[in-house]
Amino acid sequence: MQEHYDPAAIERAAQDYWGQSAAFAAEETADKPKYYCLSMFPYPSGRLHMGHVRNYTIGDVLARFMRMQGRNVMQPMGWDAFGLPAENAAMQNGVPPAKWTRDNIAYMKRQLQSLGLAIDWRREVATCDPAYYRWNQWLFLRMLETGIAYRRTGVVNWDPVDQTVLANEQVIDGRGWRTGALIEKREIPMYYLNITRYAQELLDSLADLSGWPERVRLMQANWIGRSEGTEISFAYAPELVQLMGGAGALKVFTTRADTLFGATFVAIAAEHPIATAAAAGNARIAEFVAECKRGSVMEADLALQEKKGIGTGLHVLHPFTAKPIEVWIANYVLMGYGEGAVMGVPAHDERDFEFATRSGIAIKTVVKSATGAYETVSAPWQDAYGQYGITVNSGEFSGLEFKAAVDAIAAALAARGIGAKRVQFRLRDWGISRQRYWGCPIPLIHCAACGDVPVPDAQLPVLLPENLVPDGSGNPLGKTPSFYECTCPKCGAAARRETDTMDTFVDSSWYFLRYASFDNTQAMVDARARYWMPVDQYIGGIEHAILHLLYSRFWTKVMRDLKLPSVSEPFSNLLTQGMVLNHIYSRHPADGRRQFFDPAQVTSSGPEGSRRHTAPLPTGELVEVRYDGLGTMSKSRNNGVDPQSLVERFGADTVRLFVMFTAPPEQTLEWSDEGVLGASRFIRRLWTAVHEHVRAGVVAKLDVAVLDDGQKALRRTAHHTLAKVTDDIGRRRTFNTAIAAVMELLNALGRTTDTAPQGRAVRHEAFRIVAICLSPIVPHVCHALWQALGAKEALIDAPWPAPDAQAVVQDEIEISVQVNGKMRARVGVAASADEATVRRIVLADERVQRFVGTALPRKLIYVPGKLVNIVV
RNA sequence: GCCCGAGUGGCGGAAUUGGUAGACGCAGCGGACUCAAAAUCCGCCGCCCUUAAAAGCGUGUCGGUUCGACUCCGACCUCGGGCACCA
Numbered sequence: 001m002q003e004h005y006d007p008a009a010i011e012r013a014a015q016d017y018w019g020q021s022a023a024f025a026a027e028e029t030a031d032k033p034k035y036y037c038l039s040m041f042p043y044p045s046g047r048l049h050m051g052h053v054r055n056y057t058i059g060d061v062l063a064r065f066m067r068m069q070g071r072n073v074m075q076p077m078g079w080d081a082f083g084l085p086a087e088n089a090a091m092q093n094g095v096p097p098a099k100w101t102r103d104n105i106a107y108m109k110r111q112l113q114s115l116g117l118a119i120d121w122r123r124e125v126a127t128c129d130p131a132y133y134r135w136n137q138w139l140f141l142r143m144l145e146t147g148i149a150y151r152r153t154g155v156v157n158w159d160p161v162d163q164t165v166l167a168n169e170q171v172i173d174g175r176g177w178r179t180g181a182l183i184e185k186r187e188i189p190m191y192y193l194n195i196t197r198y199a200q201e202l203l204d205s206l207a208d209l210s211g212w213p214e215r216v217r218l219m220q221a222n223w224i225g226r227s228e229g230t231e232i233s234f235a236y237a238p239e240l241v242q243l244m245g246g247a248g249a250l251k252v253f254t255t256r257a258d259t260l261f262g263a264t265f266v267a268i269a270a271e272h273p274i275a276t277a278a279a280a281g282n283a284r285i286a287e288f289v290a291e292c293k294r295g296s297v298m299e300a301d302l303a304l305q306e307k308k309g310i311g312t313g314l315h316v317l318h319p320f321t322a323k324p325i326e327v328w329i330a331n332y333v334l335m336g337y338g339e340g341a342v343m344g345v346p347a348h349d350e351r352d353f354e355f356a357t358r359s360g361i362a363i364k365t366v367v368k369s370a371t372g373a374y375e376t377v378s379a380p381w382q383d384a385y386g387q388y389g390i391t392v393n394s395g396e397f398s399g400l401e402f403k404a405a406v407d408a409i410a411a412a413l414a415a416r417g418i419g420a421k422r423v424q425f426r427l428r429d430w431g432i433s434r435q436r437y438w439g440c441p442i443p444l445i446h447c448a449a450c451g452d453v454p455v456p457d458a459q460l461p462v463l464l465p466e467n468l469v470p471d472g473s474g475n476p477l478g479k480t481p482s483f484y485e486c487t488c489p490k491c492g493a494a495a496r497r498e499t500d501t502m503d504t505f506v507d508s509s510w511y512f513l514r515y516a517s518f519d520n521t522q523a524m525v526d527a528r529a530r531y532w533m534p535v536d537q538y539i540g541g542i543e544h545a546i547l548h549l550l551y552s553r554f555w556t557k558v559m560r561d562l563k564l565p566s567v568s569e570p571f572s573n574l575l576t577q578g579m580v581l582n583h584i585y586s587r588h589p590a591d592g593r594r595q596f597f598d599p600a601q602v603t604s605s606g607p608e609g610s611r612r613h614t615a616p617l618p619t620g621e622l623v624e625v626r627y628d629g630l631g632t633m634s635k636s637r638n639n640g641v642d643p644q645s646l647v648e649r650f651g652a653d654t655v656r657l658f659v660m661f662t663a664p665p666e667q668t669l670e671w672s673d674e675g676v677l678g679a680s681r682f683i684r685r686l687w688t689a690v691h692e693h694v695r696a697g698v699v700a701k702l703d704v705a706v707l708d709d710g711q712k713a714l715r716r717t718a719h720h721t722l723a724k725v726t727d728d729i730g731r732r733r734t735f736n737t738a739i740a741a742v743m744e745l746l747n748a749l750g751r752t753t754d755t756a757p758q759g760r761a762v763r764h765e766a767f768r769i770v771a772i773c774l775s776p777i778v779p780h781v782c783h784a785l786w787q788a789l790g791a792k793e794a795l796i797d798a799p800w801p802a803p804d805a806q807a808v809v810q811d812e813i814e815i816s817v818q819v820n821g822k823m824r825a826r827v828g829v830a831a832s833a834d835e836a837t838v839r840r841i842v843l844a845d846e847r848v849q850r851f852v853g854t855a856l857p858r859k860l861i862y863v864p865g866k867l868v869n870i871v872v
Numbered sequence: 873g874c875c876c877g878a879g880u881g882g883c884g885g886a887a888u889u890g891g892u893a894g895a896c897g898c899a900g901c902g903g904a905c906u907c908a909a910a911a912u913c914c915g916c917c918g919c920c921c922u923u924a925a926a927a928g929c930g931u932g933u934c935g936g937u938u939c940g941a942c943u944c945c946g947a948c949c950u951c952g953g954g955c956a957c958c959a
Contacts, residue, residue: 043959084958156957167957215876219954222875299955303873332873336956351873427956434957504959542953545876550956578878579953629951661897662884666877668952670884674898681912682897688912732888740886740896747896750913816892821940823892861939867891871939 005687007651007780014783015116023796024118026074028531035071036532037063038512038571040540040548041078044104045085048111050580050633051541053643054659054669057777058577058735059539060117061660064776065729066536067118068800074532076515077112077119079105081128082439083504084167087470090438097438098466101128111644115652116780123518127507132514133440134461135524136506140191141443141454142562148194151452154431155271155297158186162473165435171296178472185293187271190433190500191442195554199224199425202553211573213666216545223546225426230257230410232343233418234266234316237324243277243314250274250316250327253338253424256348257413258405261394262366264356265344266316267309267328269335274327278312285310285329292331307332307355319418320395330355336428346384353384366393430551432503437468437476439501447488447495456489462497475499508548509555512538512570529565538571542666545576575733578668580659582639584628585613596638597625600673630670641671653778654680660735660777683781686746686774690767690785699764700757704806711762712807714752718766719807721745725773726800735777742773764789772801817842818869819851835862842868 018024028034039059042052056077063075079101086097093100105126112119125132143149157166159176165188170177195202203224206217233249241247250266268275270292279286288310295301308331315324332351333342346356346363356363367389388402397408413419433442441462443455455462465483468476477483477499488495516529540548552570559566585597597615602625604613615625633640646655658679663669707715721741728738749766752759768789775782775795786795810831815838817825825847829838839860842848852872859871 040959045959080959165957169958171957219876223955225875297957300873303955305873430956436957503957505956508959541959542877543959544954546954547956548959581952632952664885667885668878672884672898675884678897685912727888734886734888736884737886737888737896743896814892818891818940821891821938826892859939861891863891867940869891869939 003691005684005781007653007683010784011114011116011652011780014780015113017783017794018116018118018796021794024073024075024120025122026072026076026120028528029072032070032072034532034536035063035066035073036512036516036535037066037073037075037537038515038535038539039075039077040538040544041080041508041511042108043080043083043085044101044108046104046107048108048643050641050643050659050669050671051577052112053115053655054580054665055539055541055577056112056115056117057656057659058575058665059537060115060119060656060779061729061735061776062537062539062733063118064779064796065800067796068772068775068798069730070799073118074123074515075117075119076123076125076518077117077121078123078125078511078515079127080504080508080511081105081126082133082501082507084169084436084438086438087436090469091472094469096467096469098128101126101438111647114644114647115656118779123515125511125514125518127440127504127511128438128464130461130463131521132511133464133507135510135514136440136502137443137455137460137462138457138524139510139559139562140502140506141457141460143193143558144454146562148197148558149191149432150194151189151191153187154190154192154433155185155187156190156435157296158184160184164472164474168296168298171298174295174301182294183296185295185297188435190431191444193430193432193554195430195551196425196427198554198557199226199427200423201557202427202550205553205569209569209572209574212571213574213576216542216549216574216576219545220550223427223550227255227424227426229253229255229422229424230406230413231339231419231422232257232260232319232413234319234325234343235418237315237317240274240314240316240327243281244274249418250341251339252341252343253422254343256345256406257409257419258388258391258394258397258400258402259345259348259366260318260343260409261320261391261397262345262347262364263318263325263343264346264362264364265326265328267330267333267342267344267355269333269340270329270331271335272329272333272340274312274314275329278314278327278329282312285312288329292329302332302334305331307351307358309355309359311359319413319416326361328359328361337426338424348384348386350384350386364393366391368392430503430505430554432506433500434503435475435499436501437464437470439504440464440507441477442498442500442502444498445486445488445495446498447491447493449493450488450490450495453488453490453495459489464501475501477501505548505551506555509551510559512552513556513559513566517565525559525565527565533565533567534569535571537573537575539575539577542576542578549574575665577665578663579632580669580671581630582633582641582671584631584637584639585615585625586628586637587623587625596636598638599671600641633671646676650676650680651683651780653683653781657683657739657778661739662736664734664736682743682746683778686770687781687785689746689749690771690788693760693763693767694788694790696755696760700761702761702765703758704804707758707762710752710754711759714748714754714766715762715804715807716810717745717748718762718769719803722769722773722801723803723808726803729776738773739777742770745770769801771795772798813865815842815865816867817845817848818867819848820871821869824848824851831865835864838862838868842870 037059039055063073067073081101086101089100090097157171159166159181161179161181171183231253233251235249270289275289279289309328312327314327344352346353347365348367369389391398391400391405397405410421441464443462445453447453470476484497484499486495486497512535513525513529516532517525520526556566556570583599585602586594588594602613602615613625614622616622658676662675724741725738728734771782771785783795812828813831814826814828827845829841855872857870857872861869
């Protein structure tokens with residue numbers, strides 16, 4: 001018997017047992033209900049960070065819990081292995097991304113294994129393996145056939161110095177991160193996936209995802225952004241007819257057709273054809289259009305920039321009054337949304353109002369509030385009235401409520417063929433072309449004679465050469481003739497292979513299906529996916545709430561519609577974990593770059609509020625540093641905590657216990673070295689307590705009929721704890737409170753000194769409950785304790801017990817008593833007492849008397865079994 | 873700027889459906905054990921007034937609903953996540 005807690009030996013023994021018995025190899029079987037437990041696969045960045053540990057521990061707790069609850073559990077793991085960091089690492093140290101990535105995978109896999117995760121490693125996938133990404137290519141070709149995938153131009157960040165496309169992340173304050181050059185927008189041909197075809201379904205089926213957090217569903221719904229509005233055509237005025245070379249109309253989309261008579265300008269995007277035409281003959285306009293094309297493509301940047309515009313001197317005609325309305329080019333109109341043009345109604349739209357007041361554009365009120373409070377809105381203008389109301393100054397459409405006005409105006413427009421009601425989505429089609437090396441090649445060939453020719457299925461996969469090293473200027477595939485030189489599959493002439501690769505979101509949009517069909521070399525997915533899908537529990541960071549989850553939902557539906565073994569919704573239940581934070585310390589020497597310091601190296605002293613912090617430089621010299629608050633752990637801030645060294649020092653169980661105890665899973669988790677010590681202390685205390693109990697010898701058979709009050713009380717606590725932990729893990733997913741409950745039970749066990757045979761029998765049962773309850777969280781130590789407690793079977797195969805309902809029954813309960821809503825006393829009553837009895841006991845209580853006095857209670861609220869509130 | 877969250881003791885957090893605010897842990901303080909230290913064990917631990925008891929105050933701010941609000945509603949402040957090429 002080990003008297004001393006030795007995590008390394010205990011964890012090795014438990015992991016050896018699970019490995020030798022192939023405990024986590026999942027097979028399709030009809031015997032038990034399946035449970036597909038999936039954590040978002042990691043990007044192989046080099047080393048595991050605390051966010052990974054948190055993510056995978058949550059998944060492991062649920063997988064182990066469900067297994068004990070009798071489910072056939074599958075928990076797989078893989079690698080999101082394509083992406084930008086590998087190219088950056090390659091540029092830094094000259095190692096090809098493939099080698100860097102595969103080395104990282106090997107190292108991180110060992111780290112994951114040391115955490116004791118119940119993973120079926122046979123199913124491991126890496127998205128950079130041709131055996132995986134060939135199916136990206138294969139499905140892309142199917143999407144081309146059905147028109148889901150198509151080619152058109154798109155806007156990218158262009159670094160004019162490096163002559164290369166930059167990711168948004170590589171644009172800092174509008175400049176290229178390596179060159180410092182001002183970034184330009186550039187239009188290039190790209191492939192798109194028609195996700196908007198699925199917009200309505202993606203929105204509608206959010207209602208079915210009851211296992212998803214409400215906030216994620218809300219975010220997705222807002223992202224899809226369905227709006228019902230009216231499309232309106234403004235006919236060109238003569239000078240515009242001339243400029244555009246013929247009669248025509250400028251289309252706008254608006255959700256406020258009721259304000260049409262208040263339109264005093266029309267604003268178009270800088271990329272709009274009319275803007276291009278206007279710029280051709282006017283230097284000032286050309287300069288403004290060019291200015292709009294500078295800067296990054298990020299929406300956050302666009303939204304923050306000052307709203308600017310320029311009048312074109314060109315006009316369109318109001319559909320009802322035929323009055324000319326000037327066309328403006330504005331930097332806040334997005335070409336990608338609606339028609340790339342909006343009507344400007346300054347009186348009733350905040351943004352139009354701001355723009356109009358600055359540009360000297362007329363403001364015309366056409367809506368008043370129902371009460372007339374805004375009827376007199378006029379110069380000097382204060383703000384826009386953006387609410388719904390009654391139309392005024394709108395010709396035959398005056399005097400109507402919002403909906404009636406919209407209906408009437410839309411009907412009148414439709415009758416003349418110059419407008420109609422229409423649904424517009426904010427969601428845009430998904431551009432998947434990336435001008436980068438380390439990704440899945442897009443399987444297309446450009447032939448001078450035949451155009452864009454898909455690579456025939458038989459020639460898949462298009463292999464990505466693995467020995468290239470990017471240098472920061474352009475895509476190395478474009479400089480590798482052995483890759484891009486090919487022949488046209490149609491005509492056999494010399495042709496050029498597409499050198500763009502796919503967005504890595506493609507790779508992660510279906511990996512959960514591949515785990516179920518991991519070894520199939522003939523098909524992307526097979527019937528086993530029907531068995532395992534949908535994922536019963538998906539766990540990952542809240543930062544993926546929109547993009548990854550939306551793309552995965554879309555991709556899954558596309559596969560369904562291609563009649564592949566898929567489902568309509570990939571993830572039945574979703575748990576979005578919070579980020580892991582740590583303190584940030586830095587200093588900014590006058591003569592150099594800002595330096596960050598490892599919080600573990602910082603010493604703090606001095607009084608609250610004016611603490612001073614010092615940390616050593618690499619030279620050993622101590623310098624004063626500044627505290628910058630909490631932030632996500634990251635390499636650049638030097639505030640990461642290495643899970644590996646903690647596992648080596650305290651054991652995986654301590655690390656797992658700490659991350660599960662310190663905060664509920666959906667909240668951010670603040671790192672604390674002391675907290676880790678606390679977790680370690682608890683496990684040692686548990687180890688000692690069980691072994692002291694076991695050392696005292698044989699335990700009598702429990703006979704619940706003969707227990708005394710103290711024994712009954714301990715047994716009640718034990719079964720109450722079991723019920724709470726079952727609910728906290730199984731339903732609430734509040735692992736922190738489950739652990740707290742077990743800590744309380746262990747505290748209660750520590751307070752008892754009952755050495756009578758039945759006293760020890762109750763303790764024995766309680767210790768078994770402790771081991772069961774903690775086993776999903778700290779599986780190694782519980783595996784050992786279970787054996788110490790004399791069990792024949794391994795804990796991993798023990799069923800999760802149901803609490804004994806008899807054990808938790810209480811004879812006397814406590815009623816809280818309030819007087820006028822303030823807590824004044826607690827009284828004990830029999831659990832069976834009726835309201836009249838409770839009333840009598842409460843009113844007779846001396847403390848209650850003191851506050852009620854001689855006053856007659858006006859009202860008495862009774863919450864059975866809980867509370868009485870006396871109103872006097 | 874837009875969308876979505878969060879804010880409770882010295883600190884992390886608990887309070888599950890509107891019904892005992894501060895469970896559990898960390899830090900701290902006091903004690904036991906020890907030659908001593910570490911480890912371990914026991915006790916105290918929101919603020920204020922106080923010898924004590926009792927009262928009063930207290931869940932970011934301001935207001936509202938209710939017999940009763942950390943919880944619901946309105947406005948605001950601060951922090952965090954996302955904004956389509958980081959993953």
